[in-house]
Amino acid sequence: MRLYILRHGEAGPAATDRVRPLTSHGREQVERVVTARHGDLGAVSVVITSPLRRARETGAVVARALNYTGELVISDTLTPAGNPVAISRLLNTIDVDISGQGDGPEQSILLVSHQPLVSQFVAWLTGQTQTAWMDTGCLAALDVTACVQNGAQLLYMERPDQ
Numbered sequence: 001m002r003l004y005i006l007r008h009g010e011a012g013p014a015a016t017d018r019v020r021p022l023t024s025h026g027r028e029q030v031e032r033v034v035t036a037r038h039g040d041l042g043a044v045s046v047v048i049t050s051p052l053r054r055a056r057e058t059g060a061v062v063a064r065a066l067n068y069t070g071e072l073v074i075s076d077t078l079t080p081a082g083n084p085v086a087i088s089r090l091l092n093t094i095d096v097d098i099s100g101q102g103d104g105p106e107q108s109i110l111l112v113s114h115q116p117l118v119s120q121f122v123a124w125l126t127g128q129t130q131t132a133w134m135d136t137g138c139l140a141a142l143d144v145t146a147c148v149q150n151g152a153q154l155l156y157m158e159r160p161d162q
Contacts, residue, residue, distance in 0.1 A: 002108035003091070003125075003152065004041060005140045006033070006062070007118045009160075011054035022057040029137030029160035030058050034065040037139060037158050041066055041110065046094055049112040050078035059112045078113040084124035084149070087111070091147045125152040132157060 009026025022030075034041060044066065049059035051074045059072045076082075077090045094109065113121075115134060122140050123131040127150030134140065137160035144152040 001144045001147075002040070002043070003142045003144045004044065004108065004110040005118050005122060005134075005142070006030070006058065006110060006112045007115060007134045007136055007138050008050075008052075008054040008058040008112060009061070010136045014053075017052065019053045022054050022061070026054070026058070026136060027061055030061045031065060032160040033137055033139045033158050034062055037141070038066070040108075040141060043108050044068065044110045045107040046070065046073065046109045047112070048073040048075050048078065048090070048094075048109065050074075050080075050082075050114060051076060052079060052114070055112045055114065059110075062110065062112070078111060078117070080114040080117055082113070082117045084117075084121045087117075087121055088147045122154060124149050126150065126154050135159060135161075 009029040010023050011020040011026055012023045014020040047059050047063060047068060047070065049055045049072055063072060075090055077086045118134045119131050125142055139158040141155040142152040143155055
């Protein structure tokens with residue numbers, strides 16, 4: 001399975017953390033990353049976002065840019081306080097061909113979440129003690145053979161300001 005992990009774009013202030021909206025710069029960050037990796041992201045079959053407003057808005061920007069017609073799946077597992085094992089369980093419940101052994105091509109999933117969870121999950125999946133900090137709008141692409149610790153290889157990180 002190809003797994004894409006996207007940290008939400010830059011967010012502005014709000015009364016509570018849950019309702020912080022994307023800024024115009026945050027939308028531009030996400031659009032730049034999607035444009036740079038459109039060829040890869042065009043194959044995304046499932047988009048799952050944190051329920052926090054900035055992540056949902058990031059997912060919506062991605063969906064528009066990719067002409068993604070599926071629903072945005074909202075999961076509390078992807079909030080900043082989430083953990084890699086819970087995300088692994090979530091991914092193992094999704095009905096996609098993660099092996100590439102089925103009738104069609106290998107499918108891919110996009111997760112939209114927050115720091116520190118996105119960096120922790122990339123490190124956990126790749127068996128690293130730590131990984132590069134994922135700034136706002138940063139996209140990590142992984143080749144996942146098994147959704148377990150050390151079950152993936154990091155292919156690249158696309159930063160919006162590269």
